[in-house]
Amino acid sequence: MALVTVAELLRKAELSKYAVGAFNCNNMEIVQAIIAAAEAEQAPVIIQASQGAIKYAGLEWIVGLAKLAAAQTNVPVALHLDHGTSFEQCVQCIGSGFSSVMIDGSQYPLEENIALTNRVLAVARAVGVSVEAELGKIGGTEDDITVDEKDAMLTEPQEAKTFVDRTGVESLAVAIGTAHGQYRGEPKLDFNRLKKIKELVKIPIVLHGSSGVPDEAIKEAIALGVSKVNIDTNIREAFTNATRQVLNEKPNEIDPRKVLGPAREAATAVIREKIRIFGTSGKA
Ligand code: G3H
Numbered sequence: 001m002a003l004v005t006v007a008e009l010l011r012k013a014e015l016s017k018y019a020v021g022a023f024n025c026n027n028m029e030i031v032q033a034i035i036a037a038a039e040a041e042q043a044p045v046i047i048q049a050s051q052g053a054i055k056y057a058g059l060e061w062i063v064g065l066a067k068l069a070a071a072q073t074n075v076p077v078a079l080h081l082d083h084g085t086s087f088e089q090c091v092q093c094i095g096s097g098f099s100s101v102m103i104d105g106s107q108y109p110l111e112e113n114i115a116l117t118n119r120v121l122a123v124a125r126a127v128g129v130s131v132e133a134e135l136g137k138i139g140g141t142e143d144d145i146t147v148d149e150k151d152a153m154l155t156e157p158q159e160a161k162t163f164v165d166r167t168g169v170e171s172l173a174v175a176i177g178t179a180h181g182q183y184r185g186e187p188k189l190d191f192n193r194l195k196k197i198k199e200l201v202k203i204p205i206v207l208h209g210s211s212g213v214p215d216e217a218i219k220e221a222i223a224l225g226v227s228k229v230n231i232d233t234n235i236r237e238a239f240t241n242a243t244r245q246v247l248n249e250k251p252n253e254i255d256p257r258k259v260l261g262p263a264r265e266a267a268t269a270v271i272r273e274k275i276r277i278f279g280t281s282g283k284a
């Protein structure tokens, strides 16, 4: 099958109250793990590429891998730019074959974020690519900030309504207490805020920084309106820990396939588990 848009996958997810997993890829093995997991669960899936992934693998390689993966499978696959940094980068990804882009204008004042998102939307709409935007700041777990500062970064429900009314963006990433990377303690999600946002904003909501969030909290967030759940760190952990284990057990191993094969399997297992938690099994 050809790549499908994230918007198309999220429309169905929203109607049936499940969430589509968006899994970050860095290399061929992780792309293969994402597809193997989606096939095993017969689930739609989003392959996404971050700034770091594009720098590491190269834009054309990521597009090539994702297109090949989609062509060879019977499950719906989208290719999405994660945290796009500029109008120019979004246009470049659209031109290269991404079926969806995120423009992350969350570090700008509201008016600038709206204007930037609208510029990307104008191009994306013309060629049938879907767009995710971000409002509120989803930080990293290593950010050294106080509780008050953390609160100030969360998405304001009324502002979210204004943002969506004035852009018509297809999905919105919100800050409700999650962070990227490994958590130090247990993350506390602001479900009341999510509920208010979802009452005012009638589009699919995206949860970033979802690795390390307890399964029950993820399920509650989905019940309250989250339709796309982003996972990167848990895949990195599974992949790299598996390579470490092989090399610890066999320090003389020199065959990359013997090191990366188990890593690919470990990543597949984690992604399958996430797909089940998100309620996406059998939804292909
Ligand atoms: O959202 C960010 C990703 O989880 C990590 O980004 O691949 O650029 O390190 P990176």
Ligand code: 13P
Pocket (backbone or CB within 6 Å): 024, 082, 083, 179, 180, 181, 182, 207, 208, 209, 210, 211, 230, 231, 232, 233, 234
């Ligand atoms: P984690 O690495 O915390 O899973 O976050 C992934 C993410 O939000 C990518 O945009």
Ligand code: ZN
Pocket (backbone or CB within 6 Å): 083, 138, 180, 208, 209, 230
């Ligand atoms: Zn993110």
